[in-house]
Amino acid sequence: MSPLSQRAMEPTKAAFGKAFWDQEAESAAALDGHVRVHQSHAPPFSLAMPSGLARSQQLYMMQRFLNIPATPSYVKAEDGMVLDRVIANVGGRTWWHTLTLRLRAQRAWNSQSFNEGRPHRILGDPSLYALGGRFRAGFSRHTVLKAFGELGSLKGLLGRFGGLRRADPNASNPNVTNAPQGVTNVATTAGDEIPRGRVTLRSTAIPYHVFTADWSRRERFQTSDGYEQGASHVTLSLASRGPQHVNYRVGVRQWLDETVPPFELAPEGGRRAPPRREFVAGASAEKQLTLWRGEVRPPPEGKRPGGYAALPVKPCVTIGGILGAICRVPMGNSEPGWKSGEGEWRQVCSGSAHVSFGSFQRPMLDYTSVDLRYDAGAIAPRRPLAERPDRGELTFVERALESSGVRVESETVTLSATQQMLGPLRFRAEVRCHPRALVRATQMGWNSFKTPRKESDGEGGEVYSGRFGSAWHSVKGEMSAAEVIYGVDCPLPPALGAARLVAWYNVTRAEAMAEMRLFDL
Numbered sequence: 001m002s003p004l005s006q007r008a009m010e011p012t013k014a015a016f017g018k019a020f021w022d023q024e025a026e027s028a029a030a031l032d033g034h035v036r037v038h039q040s041h042a043p044p045f046s047l048a049m050p051s052g053l054a055r056s057q058q059l060y061m062m063q064r065f066l067n068i069p070a071t072p073s074y075v076k077a078e079d080g081m082v083l084d085r086v087i088a089n090v091g092g093r094t095w096w097h098t099l100t101l102r103l104r105a106q107r108a109w110n111s112q113s114f115n116e117g118r119p120h121r122i123l124g125d126p127s128l129y130a131l132g133g134r135f136r137a138g139f140s141r142h143t144v145l146k147a148f149g150e151l152g153s154l155k156g157l158l159g160r161f162g163g164l165r166r167a168d169p170n171a172s173n174p175n176v177t178n179a180p181q182g183v184t185n186v187a188t189t190a191g192d193e194i195p196r197g198r199v200t201l202r203s204t205a206i207p208y209h210v211f212t213a214d215w216s217r218r219e220r221f222q223t224s225d226g227y228e229q230g231a232s233h234v235t236l237s238l239a240s241r242g243p244q245h246v247n248y249r250v251g252v253r254q255w256l257d258e259t260v261p262p263f264e265l266a267p268e269g270g271r272r273a274p275p276r277r278e279f280v281a282g283a284s285a286e287k288q289l290t291l292w293r294g295e296v297r298p299p300p301e302g303k304r305p306g307g308y309a310a311l312p313v314k315p316c317v318t319i320g321g322i323l324g325a326i327c328r329v330p331m332g333n334s335e336p337g338w339k340s341g342e343g344e345w346r347q348v349c350s351g352s353a354h355v356s357f358g359s360f361q362r363p364m365l366d367y368t369s370v371d372l373r374y375d376a377g378a379i380a381p382r383r384p385l386a387e388r389p390d391r392g393e394l395t396f397v398e399r400a401l402e403s404s405g406v407r408v409e410s411e412t413v414t415l416s417a418t419q420q421m422l423g424p425l426r427f428r429a430e431v432r433c434h435p436r437a438l439v440r441a442t443q444m445g446w447n448s449f450k451t452p453r454k455e456s457d458g459e460g461g462e463v464y465s466g467r468f469g470s471a472w473h474s475v476k477g478e479m480s481a482a483e484v485i486y487g488v489d490c491p492l493p494p495a496l497g498a499a500r501l502v503a504w505y506n507v508t509r510a511e512a513m514a515e516m517r518l519f520d521l
Helices: 007-018 055-065 105-109 155-160 396-402 435-450 467-478
Strands: 024-026 034-037 071-075 080-091 095-103 129-138 143-151 196-203 209-217 220-223 226-229 233-240 246-255 277-293 316-330 344-358 367-380 407-422 425-433 454-456 462-464 483-491 499-506 511-518
Touching (some): 007 277, 055 080, 055 511, 344 407, 407 435
Antiparallel strands (some): 071 080, 071 511, 129 143, 209 233, 220 226, 277 316, 316 344, 407 425, 425 483
């Protein structure tokens, strides 16, 4: 047995970091390409795990080496396709700084001025643009300072400097609008004109540990319902690092907003504000076990040993999991009802099974992998709950924990599949849902398969949709709340596997993004 080290186990390992509010996920909604994952949400999809490469550097490499002038993404909340381009990239041996500009291209295309043949009018609207910056500087072998900031709309910035009326030719004409007809202009809301960002000092000077000082201002957090603007805070933490069976972390967090918003889920239901200042400590245990490992198929004569993969691929069956516990202790009294020294416990659990076949030696359909992951988070309230939920609505895990006073906060099941399509090109798909929905969909699908249901033919009559069609409609209805993401990835020549081009689309969130990843083997 070994610690979680396989690439397929990274989302499982991320469950512990999520409980500390520090886990990130790739997102097209953010100009910097990532958001934090809310404590009550599931760990990221494997397709949306952070690449480790700054988004601005990805864009710059695609501009310079692939001759892509602006990288497109799709964000439904911003009215469709957007174009991102690095407009400044400066630096030296130990530091660099970039500026990235986003144009909401589809919003401009759908505008009245554009349709009337006057694109110069709408392109002067500052609400169509977003600006982001990223900075990195290394002070020694062990210490690095990183910072990023984002302004969702330039309207407030230009207005502050007196340039808004010059930028918008129609500002003086109340009868002319540059906004797309029938579309809510979310970029002009006050929240998007407020800067958000983060400054992080990270040091590995202490052997086998990493020290982090983090200042965050109104960052986005990914939730099951979309995105939520978080409160500003400062965090100091010390954590173990490296592949270990047992990991731990201690830290202090101070929330900076004058009034801390109800930002986290309460054990009794609804929302509550976190304690103004809190001490947090946690530990986790992780294991990975390979049940079976096959041999690499010999390559055809005259072909490289790795085939269409960067490294030789062995089929395998692997299981892994992580268990963790976090204790949070308020350092002072604060609303709602937090008392100094009164601790609250949070538990996290994640288990995964990975099965793969094939070795990328043949040009088509020579690699298939399937992953099944279960994630759960629970809270042991600092005081007993006054009310219990109806036992008929509880899952098996919730019923098992109910007697101990532990309330399950989140519970999800994620199914992932990867298939080689042609050469090094792979198709990947993932779906996430609540276990209750999965059980219900299985039951309804099987019942509909055994006894096909009748459907209306549109003329008052009824027809059978067939066994498979009936089962599919039943499963689709029960899984309507599931989150689905799919995409493709392909290594870029000439260094097969050293750089990959990945493109994905999140059906539920209506987001799509293309990115370049290094050493994503």
